Amino acid sequence: MTAISLPSNAQENQIQIQNGKRSIPNQPIIPFIEGDGCGADIWRATRHVLDTAVSKAYGAQRQISWLEVYAGEKALSKCNTWLPEETLHAFRTYTIGIKGPLATPVGEGIRSLNVALRQTLDLYVCLRPVRWFPALPSPTKNPEKVNMVIFRENTEDLYTGIEFASDSPEATAFKEILKSHFPQQYEKIRFPHSSGIGIKPISKEGSQRLVKAAIQWALENQRRSVTLVHKGNIMKYTEGAFRNWGYEIARQNFADQIYTQLQYEETKKRRGEAAATSEMKAAQASGKLIIKDIIADAAFERALTYPQDFDVLATTNLNGDYLSDALAAQVGGLGIAPGANINFETGAAIFEATHGTAPDIANQDKANPCSLILSGEMMLRYMGWNEAADLIIKGIEGALYNRTVTFDLYRLMENATLLTTSQFGNAIVENM
Numbered sequence: 001m002t003a004i005s006l007p008s009n010a011q012e013n014q015i016q017i018q019n020g021k022r023s024i025p026n027q028p029i030i031p032f033i034e035g036d037g038c039g040a041d042i043w044r045a046t047r048h049v050l051d052t053a054v055s056k057a058y059g060a061q062r063q064i065s066w067l068e069v070y071a072g073e074k075a076l077s078k079c080n081t082w083l084p085e086e087t088l089h090a091f092r093t094y095t096i097g098i099k100g101p102l103a104t105p106v107g108e109g110i111r112s113l114n115v116a117l118r119q120t121l122d123l124y125v126c127l128r129p130v131r132w133f134p135a136l137p138s139p140t141k142n143p144e145k146v147n148m149v150i151f152r153e154n155t156e157d158l159y160t161g162i163e164f165a166s167d168s169p170e171a172t173a174f175k176e177i178l179k180s181h182f183p184q185q186y187e188k189i190r191f192p193h194s195s196g197i198g199i200k201p202i203s204k205e206g207s208q209r210l211v212k213a214a215i216q217w218a219l220e221n222q223r224r225s226v227t228l229v230h231k232g233n234i235m236k237y238t239e240g241a242f243r244n245w246g247y248e249i250a251r252q253n254f255a256d257q258i259y260t261q262l263q264y265e266e267t268k269k270r271r272g273e274a275a276a277t278s279e280m281k282a283a284q285a286s287g288k289l290i291i292k293d294i295i296a297d298a299a300f301e302r303a304l305t306y307p308q309d310f311d312v313l314a315t316t317n318l319n320g321d322y323l324s325d326a327l328a329a330q331v332g333g334l335g336i337a338p339g340a341n342i343n344f345e346t347g348a349a350i351f352e353a354t355h356g357t358a359p360d361i362a363n364q365d366k367a368n369p370c371s372l373i374l375s376g377e378m379m380l381r382y383m384g385w386n387e388a389a390d391l392i393i394k395g396i397e398g399a400l401y402n403r404t405v406t407f408d409l410y411r412l413m414e415n416a417t418l419l420t421t422s423q424f425g426n427a428i429v430e431n432m
């Protein structure tokens with residue numbers, strides 16, 4: 001029995017991707033997962049805001065045909081499984097979708113539904129824009145200097161979940177192999193008997209498709225630089241290789257449009273620092289994209305002290321996880337930061353709230369819906385419906401400017417008015 005009911009116009013309103021180009025019908029079918037916990041509250045407000053923005057921008061000419069699909073607790077109660085095959089099928093068929101937060105099943109086979117969705121659909125880029133909205137309370141002095149977009153690799157690294165618990169027979173067997181085949185490496189394990197083991201696979205294909213997507217996106221959006229963030233000083237053949245493969249694909253595919261830190265270093269070695277600096281400035285002045293790299297720990301320091309140095313950041317999975325939350329917090333936006341998981345080759349994408357299910361405030365019409373609304377705004381832009389997306393930004397800026405906000409921002413702002421989730425959605429609509 002199927003839990004999903006398809007709209008009558010299912011075939012003609014399917015988003016198509018041909019030769020890398022998206023063809024968006026006027027009434028595209030877009031699957032959505034409401035999400036667990038606060039998901040129902042924030043989805044209700046989000047749908048209202050997205051539908052209103054589309055209708056204000058295009059009248060009756062365009063409208064989204066929403067298709068509810070299930071995952072998480074709602075899927076468990078309706079379909080007796082956390083992630084039904086038909087949900088994956090819907091995302092594959094309709095290409096672009098959106099989701100609220102999902103609870104992580106405890107003690108089940110699936111480690112995380114989000115990771116499962118990203119890996120099954122091969123959504124290899126986790127795209128997280130980090131920008132400050134005027135009036136948004138921030139813990140830093142100059143949040144207006146932060147305007148970054150993080151491209152986090154989404155399918156590799158320690159997130160593949162290849163791990164062996166310390167006392168397990170698997171860990172013992174693995175360590176035996178290590179001991180007999182790679183005795184020098186085995187000797188490096190400080191406490192071999194009680195060590196758990198985790199494996200960090202990072203590939204050339206995985207790194208290069210991520211960096212290529214970041215550069216392509218930066219060029220299309222007239223950004224200034226792409227910084228490769230890595231921990232290659234310690235992990236040479238994974239993180240260091242990510243950096244080297246990144247520069248390689250940059251050179252191979254975009255030679256005429258970029259200037260790299262490696263070129264700068266080379267000129268500096270041959271002709272001195274002044275010559276290298278003037279070469280880089282000339283490249284910038286001619287509109288070339290700068291490709292540079294930085295060690296991950298320095299990136300955290302620099303993002304706080306000189307945020308204006310960073311524009312687009314491309315990084316491995318675990319670095320990206322830490323970095324995207326840290327940077328979002330810097331602009332006071334952790335609760336409102338949007339996100340998208342995208343396969344830049346097929347065009348498949350799922351836009352998502354980046355916070356969790358907030359069980360403590362679930363079903364109280366209290367949660368801040370901005371993260372999901374801004375994810376919807378990214379989705380509209382991805383579809384080329386920029387007029388509707390612009391209206392959403394205008395609406396959010398207006399609501400924040402008027403200090404009409406949900407409880408999380410209310411407690412950080414002076415002279416603010418406290419709104420429920422649905423009232424906040426209405427305030428955004430009123431300010432469009």
Ligand code: NAD
Pocket residue numbers: 038042100101102103104114335352353354355356357358359360361366367368369371408
């Ligand atoms: P959480 O993000 O749900 O909550 C952390 C804190 O932030 C809580 O105090 C919560 O009330 C607050 N908060 C979160 N969203 C808010 C919003 N929209 N408005 C106002 N306040 C908000 O993180 P958690 O408690 O660690 O995780 C709860 C569940 O969510 C877990 O099962 C976790 O695995 C899951 N999770 C899912 C996602 C996702 O689906 N992308 C991300 C993170 C965590």
